[in-house]
Amino acid sequence: MKVTCRPSVLGQALQVVSRAISSRTTLPILNNILIETTSEGLALTATNLEIGIRKLVPAEVAMEGATTAPARLLTDFVGTLPDQDLELALDGASQSLSLRCARFDTHIKCIEAEEFPPGPRPDEGDRLEVALDELVSAVEQTQMAASTDEARPVLTGVLVLIQGGSLTLAATDGHRLAVRKLAAAGAGDLEASLIVPARALAELSRVFKGEPGKVEVIISKARNQVFFRAGTSELTSRLIDGKYPNYAQVIPSKSSTKVRVSTSELTQTVRAVSLFARDSANVIRVKAQAGALILSATTNEVGDSKAEMAADVDGSDIQIAFNARYVLDALAVIGEDEVELLFDGPLSPGLLRPPGKEHYLYVIMPVRVAMS
């Protein structure tokens, strides 16, 4: 193998691909990045057997070949190189990769490419297309609601529902639920329900940074892998096996109080008031009455805080309590100037959504407190 490329481009690609390498692995080969020559240049692949990332780097290929190099060392080293032509050459017999760039002449010990686990390739299977920015924002709006409880693996994933030509992402940890719909092209009458690990989706925005507009989503025939492909980048993930709970039934269908309030003002207020919600584990009380939304929190030895905000309030007055963190999580990603809150009594789930829009909703279970 003998190729020439630019260290800056290679370095960036290595950094992204390294994200798939887990810090704790029992298989030494998984600490390495697979480097292969292709017709378009150099292909870099890394995997932790759950997710895999592959990126193509433009390069002049003088001689074909493949090997695996230690990810950390290679990434760190390439990152320090001046941006001049870098020549990579592999001595097949000793598996020593030489890197020549400017004044550097470096050799890195590698492991044969044959030892690298053959990853699944997205050759067959059902495919559809979505806008990249839409997908990235949909993931951002849902994945924070996924659970970290390894005892319930299903909830550590984000449900991706393909139905009627659109994609629905849903995530819940049992305390709150986030649901986001987005349009898909080429889905036809494809119907599928996938549970994608939230960790894998969290990599999407990084892997596809700088790639052009569309992402191809390919579901393997066996329905156990999903591929995301845009431009020269690729993310693969194993799917979580299991049955996702019927999230639709917890979305409130009616409300007795409807509040409309500025997102930034609400965010800032919740953040300030929750400083006084210490003893009560971040619980803030919310009161809606004609024209105003009142937030308050008290901790005996610390003090208390109360804030009144102007708000459009429709329906009956209500007092309800929430974990401030769950509220802030939603406000941070809602991406609208105003937010609509819907309540149906102090013990029923509350709903947050962009006013007048149907594509996103966030349900939070209120905290039950002894109201004094």
Add this chain to the structure above:
Amino acid sequence: MTTSIRLLAPEVADAIAAGEVIERPASVVKELVENALDSNARRINIAVRGAGRTSIRVSDDGSGIPADELSIAFVRHATSKVVSLSDLSSIASFGFRGEALASIAAVSDVECSSAGAMIRIRAGQMLEQGSGALLPGVTLEVRDLFANVPARLKFLKSDATEVAAIKDVVGAFALLHPHVRFHLTIDARVAVSTTGDGDRRRAIAAVFGAPVAAEVLEIIGMPLNPHELAGFALSSRGPLVASGMVSQPRLSRGSRDGIVLAVNGRPISSRALVYALEECYQGRLERGRHPLAVIDIGIDPELVDVNVHPAKKEVRFRDEGTVFAALQRAVRAALDGSEPFRYRPVESTPAVVAGYVNAQLLIHEAGVALATAEPDAARGVEGAVLRPIGQVGPGYLVAEGPHGLVLVDQHAAHERVLYNRLLERLRSGRGMSQPLLIPQAIDVEPALIAAAADHRADLAKLGLEYEEFGPRSLRITAVPVEMPAGSATAAVQETLAALAENRGDGALEKAAAALACHSAVRFGDILDVAEQRRLLADLESTEESITCPHGRPTRLLVEWQELTRHFRRNY
């Protein structure tokens, strides 16, 4: 062959009876020291040779035995301490059965001199009687113990064990009677030596060592509730008081050897009392660790029966519950003055020990050294603000406090904060819970299902709610607000296991500890500065915050003076 029934020869009967009182050299020491204390001695010297088999010599400066009564003192049931049957119900002295001297005389060669008279008895037979030295008190020497009872001799343990037992006996008395000077020599080497100046902390230094003495907290009085007093008033002549010292949580032992309990100055062994004491340490000591304690319960003799066991090791309280409750209040009150764990470099230990050696030579200096370790000095630490510096290693917080650098185990600290919060909710009944949007079914063992059914109401107060969902699973409908969404499964299983394992007292506390453990930040979680500050502030305002609910320390104090010394900045 038939044998007819006969009365035993007196010496045989004596030897049998002696077996109940005198079973090993340490029993001899105990009986003789008790006699000395009963005679108001201020100095008691004990010299032991050959692990007590060769000779035990006890001399005191008490009131002594009048010369003409010396011979009758060795007759069974001869005593100066009890006159009539009614006296038995209010025994204030150690001895009263009138058996000790007779029993000792039955199994050894005893020479006793007092008030200018001397008597020598061997195996119950008088050998000599005459005049002796005119010294204050009584000097009694027991030689050839068990020489005439080979069976008993055979069952004695190794010399080291017997010597240890003697040391324990003398040590216990020395701790309980700090105003009496005890001096024990084993084969002419000093084993225990107290000053007899009435300072219990110094007595502890002499018996357990100075490092221990610096770490014990004094029990001040034993407050009685008014309604309890009313119950006592009918029969009580004196108030119920406990005096003594208990170790702070940062000092503990792997055995219960360091627990010395007494009633009216008499060492007793009472499992129930030890249990009551150790209950006060629940949540302060790790499993398998035991406190050190010297506790003397002063109680009206009428309210306690010491005549249960020939060696008087066991006692019965007329109202055990009240005594235990009062003891626990006193111990808990003392423990509230506990100090945090302190960093002590290994090389500083010899210095402390040196201080202990000095304690015998230069009493004043030792007094000063011990005084600096008074708990009051560190009390200011509580409530003071800790300034977070950062997070180090996988899960330690570093903070600056008024007395030095404080290292905090973030998980243990948070666990304690949450535990206290949960207990508070349990007490006040004003729970807060986070109902689940999607109730969660979890599999549990049938035994735990039973525990779940029994404790539904209590756990609801802690914020955990569930319903049965088939024979082997539960449906969780609400969790404590503090619990992160991801921890419910493990938390519920462990909580129920704690309830199933610990029936009765303390079970709910264990359950709360399990919930707190699973709700707390994990060791290894990354905390930002705001979270660190919050955790440290919460820890500061939390009671019993020096250990987590499982008894592991939450923090370690590296004192400024320790740093000063290490960096040689003290010159």
